[in-house]
Amino acid sequence: MTVPARAPRTQAQRRDEMRTALLDAAVASLMELGFAGTTTLEVQRRAEVSRGALMHHFPSKAELLVATIAHLGEMRGRDLKQRAASLPTGPARIEAVLDLLWECFAGPLFQVSLELRAAARTDAELRGPLSTAERVMGDRIQHQAAILFGPAIAARPGFEAAMDLTLHLMMGAAMTTLMHGEEPRIHLRINQWKSLFPTLLEKTP
Numbered sequence: 762m763t764v765p766a767r768a769p770r771t772q773a774q775r776r777d778e779m780r781t782a783l784l785d786a787a788v789a790s791l792m793e794l795g796f797a798g799t800t801t802l803e804v805q806r807r808a809e810v811s812r813g814a815l816m817h818h819f820p821s822k823a824e825l826l827v828a829t830i831a832h833l834g835e836m837r838g839r840d841l842k843q844r845a846a847s848l849p850t851g852p853a854r855i856e857a858v859l860d861l862l863w864e865c866f867a868g869p870l871f872q873v874s875l876e877l878r879a880a881a882r883t884d885a886e887l888r889g890p891l892s893t894a895e896r897v898m899g900d901r902i903q904h905q906a907a908i909l910f911g912p913a914i915a916a917r918p919g920f921e922a923a924m925d926l927t928l929h930l931m932m933g934a935a936m937t938t939l940m941h942g943e944e945p946r947i948h949l950r951i952n953q954w955k956s957l958f959p960t961l962l963e964k965t966p
Contacts, residue, residue, distance in 0.1 A: 780818050782808045784832040787825055792869055796876040801825065823887040826877055827894045833870045834898050838905055841865075845909050856955045858909045862927065863951055865902075866935035875936065902928065914962065923961035930954055 770778075786807035790799040801822050805815045819825035841861060848857050865871065874895070881888040906924055907915035914920065934947045 776818075779810065779814060781832075783810065783815060783818055783825070784829055787829040788833060788873075791826075791829065791873045791876070796826075796873075796880050799826070821886065823884070823890055826887065827890040830870075830874055830877065830891070830894055830898070833873065834901060837865055837868075837870055838901065841905055841909065848909065852959070854911065855914065855958055858906070859927070859951070859955050859958065861909065862902075862906065863931055863934075866931040867938065871932070871935050872939060875939065899928075917962040919961045919964040922964070923958055926961065927954070927958065 783804060786804045787799065790803050790807060794803065801815060801819075804825065805812060808815070815825075819828065844861065848854055848861075877887065877891055881891045903921075903924055907920070910920075931951075934950060937943060938947050
């Protein structure tokens with residue numbers, strides 16, 4: 762039996778594969794070494810590409826790191842989409858979705874973005890692109906949350922305000938956990954928020 766020959770990759774496919782390899786390398790470096798240890802040379806080494814290839818896709822460290830945040834968000838979004846199929850229906854869905862959202866803040870995505878925020882305070886080159894990327898990420902999280910909760914919940918009058926409060930609460934809780942631990946107290950507060958969230962859905966802004 763003759764195995765059909767694979768079609769050669771197009772230039773666009775090769776470009777996308779190279780970009781993904783660089784972003785995956787940047788993610789791995791940020792997780793292991795943090796912002797300070799993640800240099801363009803380190804990312805180049807991990808991705809096993811030439812200096813020219815790296816600079817072609819990301820001319821500066823700031824552009825690379827901002828793209829990495831978006832890449833992490835896309836990875837997390839795909840994971841949430843896959844897990845949405847197994848979410849329960851009815852009142853239990855609210856708790857399940859809030860648990861999923863908390864995982865986003867308790868995981869590496871938030872930790873990496875927190876390091877970049879701190880660096881952006883004194884780095885104008887990073888601050889502008891990061892601010893834009895975070896607005897896009899915020900809109901994406903809101904959109905993803907509406908899909909996870911489902912139209913019956915997302916259509917309620919207080920949903921947008923409830924989600925805004927939820928995200929602010931979780932950002933603060935994640936920062937406290939990262940800096941001070943206190944996991945039992947933070948989990949208690951998250952569980953308390955689960956009981957408050959449904960009451961906010963009926964409040965007109």
